[in-house]
Amino acid sequence: MTATPGNPPTIVLVGHGMVGQRFLEALAERGLTGTHRVVVLCEEPRPAYDRVQLTSYFSGKTPEDLSLTDMAFIGEHGIELRVGDPAETIDREARKVTARSGLVVEYDILVLATGSYPFVPPVPGKDAEGCFVYRTIEDLLAIEEYAKNATTGAVVGGGLLGLEAAGALKGLGLTSHIVEFAPRLMPVQVDEGGGAALLRTIEEMGLSVHTGVGTQEIVTGADGAVTGMKLSDGSELATDLVVFSAGVRPRDQLARDCGLAVGERGGISVDERCRTVTDERVFAIGECALASDGRVYGLVAPGYEQAETAAATIADDEASFTGADLSTKLKLLGVDVASFGDAHGTAEDCLDVVYSDSRAGLYKKLVVGRDGTLLGGILVGDAEAYGTLRAFTGSVPPVSPESLVLPAGAGAPAQLGPAALPDDAVICSCHNVTKGTIRGAVTEHSCTTVPEVKKCTRAGTGCGSCVKVLGQLVTAELEASGVEVDKGLCGCFAQTREELYEIVRALRITSYRELLDRHGRDGARGGEGCEVCKPAVGSIIASLAPAIGASGYVLDGEQAALQDTNDHFLANLQRNGSYSVVPRIPGGEIAPEKLIVIGEIARDFGLYTKITGGQRIDMFGARVEQLPLIWARLVDAGFESGHAYGKSLRTVKSCVGQTWCRYGVQDSVRMAIDLELRYRGLRSPHKLKSAVSGCARECAEAQSKDFGVIATSNGWNLYVGGNGGATPRHADLLAQDLSDAELVLLIDRFLMFYIRTADKLERTSTWLERIPGGLDHVRDVVVHDSLGICDELESLMSAHVAHYRDEWAETINDPQKLARFVSFVNAPGTPDPVVGFVPERDQMKPDLPLLDIGLRRPSHDDLLEGSTRR
Numbered sequence: 001m002t003a004t005p006g007n008p009p010t011i012v013l014v015g016h017g018m019v020g021q022r023f024l025e026a027l028a029e030r031g032l033t034g035t036h037r038v039v040v041l042c043e044e045p046r047p048a049y050d051r052v053q054l055t056s057y058f059s060g061k062t063p064e065d066l067s068l069t070d071m072a073f074i075g076e077h078g079i080e081l082r083v084g085d086p087a088e089t090i091d092r093e094a095r096k097v098t099a100r101s102g103l104v105v106e107y108d109i110l111v112l113a114t115g116s117y118p119f120v121p122p123v124p125g126k127d128a129e130g131c132f133v134y135r136t137i138e139d140l141l142a143i144e145e146y147a148k149n150a151t152t153g154a155v156v157g158g159g160l161l162g163l164e165a166a167g168a169l170k171g172l173g174l175t176s177h178i179v180e181f182a183p184r185l186m187p188v189q190v191d192e193g194g195g196a197a198l199l200r201t202i203e204e205m206g207l208s209v210h211t212g213v214g215t216q217e218i219v220t221g222a223d224g225a226v227t228g229m230k231l232s233d234g235s236e237l238a239t240d241l242v243v244f245s246a247g248v249r250p251r252d253q254l255a256r257d258c259g260l261a262v263g264e265r266g267g268i269s270v271d272e273r274c275r276t277v278t279d280e281r282v283f284a285i286g287e288c289a290l291a292s293d294g295r296v297y298g299l300v301a302p303g304y305e306q307a308e309t310a311a312a313t314i315a316d317d318e319a320s321f322t323g324a325d326l327s328t329k330l331k332l333l334g335v336d337v338a339s340f341g342d343a344h345g346t347a348e349d350c351l352d353v354v355y356s357d358s359r360a361g362l363y364k365k366l367v368v369g370r371d372g373t374l375l376g377g378i379l380v381g382d383a384e385a386y387g388t389l390r391a392f393t394g395s396v397p398p399v400s401p402e403s404l405v406l407p408a409g410a411g412a413p414a415q416l417g418p419a420a421l422p423d424d425a426v427i428c429s430c431h432n433v434t435k436g437t438i439r440g441a442v443t444e445h446s447c448t449t450v451p452e453v454k455k456c457t458r459a460g461t462g463c464g465s466c467v468k469v470l471g472q473l474v475t476a477e478l479e480a481s482g483v484e485v486d487k488g489l490c491g492c493f494a495q496t497r498e499e500l501y502e503i504v505r506a507l508r509i510t511s512y513r514e515l516l517d518r519h520g521r522d523g524a525r526g527g528e529g530c531e532v533c534k535p536a537v538g539s540i541i542a543s544l545a546p547a548i549g550a551s552g553y554v555l556d557g558e559q560a561a562l563q564d565t566n567d568h569f570l571a572n573l574q575r576n577g578s579y580s581v582v583p584r585i586p587g588g589e590i591a592p593e594k595l596i597v598i599g600e601i602a603r604d605f606g607l608y609t610k611i612t613g614g615q616r617i618d619m620f621g622a623r624v625e626q627l628p629l630i631w632a633r634l635v636d637a638g639f640e641s642g643h644a645y646g647k648s649l650r651t652v653k654s655c656v657g658q659t660w661c662r663y664g665v666q667d668s669v670r671m672a673i674d675l676e677l678r679y680r681g682l683r684s685p686h687k688l689k690s691a692v693s694g695c696a697r698e699c700a701e702a703q704s705k706d707f708g709v710i711a712t713s714n715g716w717n718l719y720v721g722g723n724g725g726a727t728p729r730h731a732d733l734l735a736q737d738l739s740d741a742e743l744v745l746l747i748d749r750f751l752m753f754y755i756r757t758a759d760k761l762e763r764t765s766t767w768l769e770r771i772p773g774g775l776d777h778v779r780d781v782v783v784h785d786s787l788g789i790c791d792e793l794e795s796l797m798s799a800h801v802a803h804y805r806d807e808w809a810e811t812i813n814d815p816q817k818l819a820r821f822v823s824f825v826n827a828p829g830t831p832d833p834v835v836g837f838v839p840e841r842d843q844m845k846p847d848l849p850l851l852d853i854g855l856r857r858p859s860h861d862d863l864l865e866g867s868t869r870r
Helices: 018-029 051-059 071-076 137-147 160-171 192-204 253-257 300-314 386-392 401-405 435-443 450-457 467-480 497-507 512-519 533-548 558-562 592-605 624-636 668-679 740-757 764-770 774-782 790-803 807-812
Strands: 010-014 037-041 080-082 087-091 096-099 104-106 109-112 116-118 131-133 152-156 175-180 208-211 215-220 226-231 236-238 242-244 248-250 282-284 328-332 335-341 351-357 362-368 374-380 426-428 579-581 608-611 617-622 649-654 688-693 707-712 715-720 732-738 837-840 843-846
Touching: 010 018, 010 104, 018 037, 018 071, 018 300, 051 137, 051 160, 087 253, 131 137, 137 160, 152 160, 160 175, 160 242, 160 328, 192 208, 192 335, 192 351, 192 362, 192 374, 282 300, 335 386, 351 401, 362 401, 374 386, 386 426, 386 467, 426 467, 435 450, 435 467, 450 467, 497 512, 497 533, 497 740, 512 533, 512 558, 533 558, 533 790, 579 624, 592 608, 592 617, 592 624, 608 843, 617 624, 624 807, 649 668, 668 688, 668 707, 668 740, 707 740, 715 740, 732 740, 732 774, 740 764, 740 774, 740 790, 764 774
Parallel strands: 010 037, 010 109, 037 080, 109 282, 131 242, 152 175, 152 242, 175 208, 649 688, 688 707
Antiparallel strands: 087 096, 096 104, 116 248, 215 226, 226 236, 328 335, 335 374, 351 362, 362 374, 579 617, 608 617, 707 715, 715 732, 837 843
16 A cells, blocks of 8 residues: 555555444454544544444434444544535546535545445435435434324335334324335335234234325325325325335446446445455445445445454455355344345255244244255244254255244244354354354363353344353353353352242241341352342342231332332332332223223323233333322222232233123133232333133234133133243243142242243243143142142242232221332422423323434534544
């Protein structure tokens, strides 16, 4: 590289997105920031941030939370980072780049990381007021502001970003539509079956989906603002906000203008070392580059690999980029979606192995060769096995394909641990880290924890989808090396939660302080504990309170300091700092008089009301100082806490059963009420949900609950270990044709055995799969009393039932306990001024103030704080 005598050679990076930031890190790793001047021209008003997690802004993350740029790193390496000052022209002959501010920078090496731009279909009205794209933080801020005066939104495009945009509009309170030209959602990632499963799940969330139609025109009103859309099938859609998310195109105009070769469909043409084919001093990486295999890669992992290749080439190291793994795992609108390898089965003579459950929204397909080689797959609704399956791609798994797609509860799924993976299996596709490299980090570099392995190999520092498998590999390798693996609850206790439960029960320890001082690690005794063990021990003491002589009230004395935020005020904290109020409605049955009370309270306190999937009525928007006033009226009307805030029983849903339904064979409402009143307030490692269905039609969805009951003509069937949340799981049949007494007895035993042996924050579904012996072992213990502990389990449950007290009834009758319900301890009568609301659909919603992003035209001498000019 040439440079002016006395001056170091200059590397100019145009663009500072995720790939640009990875390129800077790769330069630093190779020592190039110490031998070169590095100048970064960034178009956006902020440095690199995590665009993959962009939608999490609507879940409460701030732009600062999304940032990928450590300003200490920028300053330490002398990088000149200029935000809001993009490159506008390139003079390749003079090797100069001119920025918008007028700054001219001479370069020895130029790296283009300009990314992509959203494709907006050329339809009439596309530039009307109310039309947006979904690409940057600034786009989200603009959408959020405009949505305040909108009621309906439509997203053009049903791909990855389109679904995220639709979820964001729904989260902003808009009736949301998705318009997709292809016959299914996410046509690139999933096939017809996967698209159908995804469609059903998304429609159940309240979003309207229009597939197989295109947008013909954006309709506007007299004021020029959007009022609707005309679709290609002749129908019209009323909407006052439109988001275009119909794909992206490479941002290659800067390259075109300076004479660099681009592909026929866009993208700056580069060779295997990411050099442009036109000029060896110019590189292109990320979404703006047309790789040597003729593909433009729109995923972050290939972009990272290109960034590392370019940095290695500049450092005269051997590296090449000839293609990348396009596997993806995402959570869209709360639904797991993953695809890997030859997901669509394009290979000759390949075969499909498919499991589909339309009611549960599950679809799993594996593509295998005739010799058993796993070629690829699609997972919708449950992508738990993604990390392992992707690692097996290209090899013959040690078990049959059928066992790999069957969900727990639907057969005998194969449990493939890390030992089954070959050493050349890629565990982290973001940074191309193999199992062998991870094993080497443990055996050769003495890494003993996941964070240490992350730092050593960069595995798990990209999208994060491999972290679970990474943890399993680290533990397995340590155990194989004869290293004792610390399975303690946290840094304060060397014991597991199960072991601490036994210690508390056997020694009747009633305080966290006593447990820590007597049984904590040496360095933790006498200390304050940590945020992991405090709530875990608090839960143990609360669940055992009647048996060990402790107070069952979670805000008594020391117990209060152990609780999470929600338990601290006996209410769920919401986005804007307000709280929800959720009275218990056993079995979903409620008298008209009580309905009127809820309505009057919501009206008098200005609360938002919502009927939930758990068959009760939630009230949102209560200020902390209002909670006692609201609950005083509820308790007076006969309500009690619904424990929506605690790790305890939430609800027992029911259908109307034989009392009203002509198909019902048992009184499901009565049973649901009996069960909910029996187990109310039971503290457990995680929340508990239940349901009772009055016949095999299963209207209460009992098989998706922690414990579910389905009526038969001969009694009741009991199912356990189900989950309908982020990781759906069918419950397993524990026992059948039970009488009322037998049913209650087995549920008593099951719940207390779970509370006794589960890990912290472990749902019954995960516990049932983790516990040695699984369902068979649990059945032996709970039904057949193989361990001889059923009398004890029954006694513990009987003590809970006998000593139950409503937490809110106790709270409102104790002035000392009421003193905690204030926003400011030094000004107890002052409400929090940040908690505000705005009207929406005859109710109200949180008023979340927008950030003042303070845009201004950068001056010639502008440098971001923390960066350095040489």
